[in-house]
Each structure stands twice: as C-alpha cells, then as structure tokens.
Amino acid sequence: MTLQKPDFIIEPLNPAIHRRDEFDCGVPALNDFLRTRARKEMDAGTSACFVIVPKSDPGMIAGYYTLSAATVVRTALPEALTKKLPRYEELPSTLLGRLARDIRFKGQNIGELLMASMLRRSVAASQEVASWAVVTDPKDEKARQFYASFGFQSLTTDRMFLPMKQAAGWINAR
Template structure:
C-alpha cells in the first residue's frame, strides 16, 4: 500500500530509516514495544507497524495492524444474531496506537486511527471488524468517541464493524 500524505506528513510502513530511540508517548509499554519489538514483529510478520512521519523525518506516532479472531460468544448479543455460527469470527487487530508526547494535542491520534481504518477496510482479507484493546480508561474514551463498541464483560476491549468503517470512506 502506498503512503498517505496530509500537509507534508505521511504514514508509512516502519523501516530501518525511522529513528525509534527518542519516541515517548508517556505510556511505557507502548514506548518500550515501539523501541524494542516493533521491528522484530514486522520481520516475523506478526504485526504491521506504521509510522506517522513529520516533514523533518521525526516519528510523531505509530500503530500496528494484524489479523485476529474472536470467539463468537464474546460478541454482543445483537451482533451475534447477524453472524454465521462459526466458532471464530475473523477481525483486524489494531494492536497499538501511540503519539509522541511532544506531538500530542494536534489531532495525530485521530489521523493515525483514520489511516488504520482505511488500510483495514481496503484489505482484501476477510475481517468482520476492527478490534482494539484499550490500554486504559483514556484510550477507552478515545475509541468510544470514534464510534467503537464495547465487548460485553470486557470493558477495555472494543470493536467497530467493517461495514460501518466502509461507510466512512465512500
């Protein structure tokens, strides 16, 4: 997939040219993952990390996408009624999303989310929804504001149906 550009910022697949050493979102597990694991997971095809690059080449944020499956019994009852009776329902996992603290408050989190949703809906791989596991209540509120729905009995796990996401990009 090509790069997405907005006012000279761009989102691209993580590569060796991206400096990850100074990235600091304020959430240590997200920072540690990006600095030490993201490249390895990309090379092993466990996750696809994407970075938001500023005009000066600095990384302002990142997210990861990968495939996943969710047990049919985990979905809300009103959603399950619309699904076939497969034991696992395919989905896309938005595994991590973080913005460097020096760039927070500029709308880059929403921009990264929109880019992730666009890439997910353009994929030619079957996926019923995009799934997120919010790291904390602030992340949960962010995803709820972006029209994600909570899984029953899992307050930090949310989803947005792919059919709904497709409507965003028509």
Template sequence: MSNAPFLVAPLDAAHERTGFHSGSDPLDRYLREQVTQDIRRRVAACFVALADLPASISKKLPRYPTVPAVRMGRLAVDEAFSGQGLGGALLADALERAARPEIAAHALMVDAKDGHAAAFFGHHGFIAQPDSPLTLFLPLTTALQSRNPRN
C-alpha cells in the first residue's frame, strides 16, 4: 500500500460527481455529463484523487467520497533566520493563500521530510494521516478560526 495521502484511480460510476466544483463551468459540466460517454468510446481517460481522512474529520464533512485539498510543496528557512518565527510566518501566508474564496479546498496538505518537520507542522495544528505520520493536513476552517477567533 502506498503512503501517499491520495489514491489516484480511474473514474467509475461509484464516484459522486454532482458535488464537484472546479470553478470552471465547462469542466464541471464535462465531468458530470460527458466524460462517461467519452471513456466508453475510448476517446478520454479520467482519473480521480481519493483521500482517506480520519473519522473525526470525515464525519464533519458532506457525504462526498473525497474532498479537495491544496498541497504545499516545500517550506524551508535559512539557518541564519532559524528560531525567529519565519517558518510560522511563511506557513501562515500559505494557509491564507490556500483559504482564499477563489480556491475551493478543504485542507492544506504537507509531506514532512522528517520527524522534525512533522513536529513543526503538528505544533501548528496539522494532523498526521493515520497510516502515514509524515503526511499531515490542516482543515482550512481550523486555520481561519485560529486567525480570526471572533468569527
């Protein structure tokens, strides 16, 4: 089994598509109304990314089999600036960008390179995937609530 937080699989009839919103009406309409026919005619292939979330998180979500997420590539701070809060500031900036209304995402995902990095993200509220402790996520609503506690 892969330690990746997402399983990429071919689209099939069991995948719920009505709740999918990419922000592009033509793409959404294609996924809902046309892609199955194109797959059958062998003129297209369509894959979906599936994520397993801990039960404590998934029970709070709509009954969709997957949720959209933003994945952060890398986060590093030069040693000359270590311990000055720059890593936390960069992370806060990434969270703010990921939570913008024009980006439809439920969580920010990270792949910690080692235990030290995983501890950094854990300190900032990220939750480790049950089967992959170096893959962590933070629901964006949690990030927004911690930045705006009165909302």
C-alpha cells in the first residue's frame, strides 16, 4: 500500500478553500460535523481537522479526520501492557475523534491514506508532547474492523487503542 498517492494532498481544514457543504460520506453526523462544527472546534482549540483533497480540485474534500488530546485510564489497559508503564492513574493519548471518506471516492484508498497521515502526525507529535497511544471510538462494526486492520485493540466496548510504539512500527514498516 502506498502511504500517499501523488494525486492527493492532506492538509489542515481551511474553510476559505475547502467546500465542506459538498462532502457526503453517507453518515449524517459525520457530514454535519464537518459542515458546522469542525471549524468552530478548531477555533476553540478542542480538535484539529485535516482533509484530503485531490490536487486537481483542492477545494473538494475527499475525506477528513480529527485529532485531539485525551487520556487512557491505566486500569482499563491489559495488565501485560501496564507492567512497564509509570504508575499514573491516566496516561496521555491522542484521540482520533472522527475519520470519514466521501462516497464519491470509494475504492481509492482514502481511508488508508487518512490513517497513514493520522499515524504519522500522532507519532511525530508524541515526540514533542508525550502521548502513549492513539484511541478512537468506532461508530460500528465495520469501523471497528477497519481500525483493527491497523493494529488497534479493544480497550472497552466502545473504545479501541493503538500504543504509539506500535503506530511508529507501522509507519517504519512502510
């Protein structure tokens, strides 16, 4: 798998350039978030939104993801993972809040490109501001399987996690 096709660019959401109203991933909540809340959350400093756009039409959004800071409760982790960790009650993590691909781009590996970008960005940021893992809350079983294909494991019934060391390993293997 190629990590970034040369015909797409991944960049921060810019409402002056990116046409949010055209985006349709088939999930109303994810469409509405991009259209009405993504910019507000960026302005408030509660999440960062990144979009993938075709080089041929840099205003068209093919997909997006959001990142923010979070924590993982140490007691929720498998004991085998916590043996070598500091005894903090909560561990710093990076939250992959949303990830969506426009239905017009189905079959073009947009989800994989977004995941690769998110993992690279998360690993790089964790070297500046500590983050032990990436966490996400899959919307359904299909999303859960997608995240599992990148090495994410169940943390709770609603949350999955990928230790940052594994994320770095995934990046280095590509």
